[in-house]
Amino acid sequence: MKLEEIVDEIREVLDEKEELREEALKLTREIVRLSGSVVKALHRGELKEAEEKLNSARERVELLKERLKNHPDLYFTGYVQSAHQEFVEALLFFAYMTGGEFPSPDELGVPHADYALGVGDFIGELRRHFLILLLDGKVGEAGEVYAFMEEVYNALMTLEYPKGLVNIRQKQDAARHVLERTLEDLTRAKLSRRLEERLEALSGMVDEEAKQSSDP
Structure with a gap:
């Protein structure tokens, strides 16, 4: 292959990764925000709101995993890990406050x-x-x-x-x-x-x- 062709291929791959990275950053910010809202609602005793926010966060966690399934270099990064961390914290606290079972990592998909x-x-x-x-x-x-x-x-x-x-x-x-x-x-x-x-x-x-x- 000519060098120009190789560079074109590299550009195509990196363009896709850049687009996915921007999408992942948006999703992780939403996960962190929603997880924080879950915790605040639980401290206020607003269980219904907490459950709604938690379900929204879970949807984004699943979407994030799906979108990055072929890109482990993006999935196993600090900002994704931080989002997972906030989500797990919120979910464990929700389970504790409602007397539910604590889900495993496999059940959460993290x-x-x-x-x-x-x-x-x-x-x-x-x-x-x-x-x-x-x-x-x-x-x-x-x-x-x-x-x-x-x-x-x-x-x-x-x-x-x-x-x-x-x-x-x-x-x-x-x-x-x-x-x-x-x-x-x-x-x-x-x-x-x-x-x-x-x-x-x-x-x-x-x-x-x-x-x-x-x-x-």
Whole structure:
């Protein structure tokens, strides 16, 4: 072949990849936006809206995989991985908040490494839910969330692989920090609750003694 013909062939291939890349970038931005909306709706208790947004995100995840099925060099890139990560985080949080089963990577159609990174971020959303419960005075329920966070963290820590395979160490370190802060918050809340209960009991005793002393 002449060099010009080879260059023409290269241009044709790269033009197609450029078009697919632009489409993939658009889809990943939509996946990230929709996944964020799912999480916000769940924290507000708007389950119907969360489910609608999640279904829209899932459609785009499937479309992204279909469009890039013959282009692994585009599919296994940072921006696609980030979108998968956000989607997995949102879906896991939705399953937790609605009492559903956690889907596997194969069921979602996302790479296992991307799923693992999403699990790391899932712990962060559990902490936000934990804090909302604390603010509402639901210390017992918050304690249940913390216990589940521990389970997720322990599972996450079993993934010991080199950075070149999956960059999970950063997520593990962040999860450890989140868990430590959450335990501190839970401990303070429990101590505060016990103090309130003792003060209430003491106040009741004082009121009762005052009542008895005033009786003829």
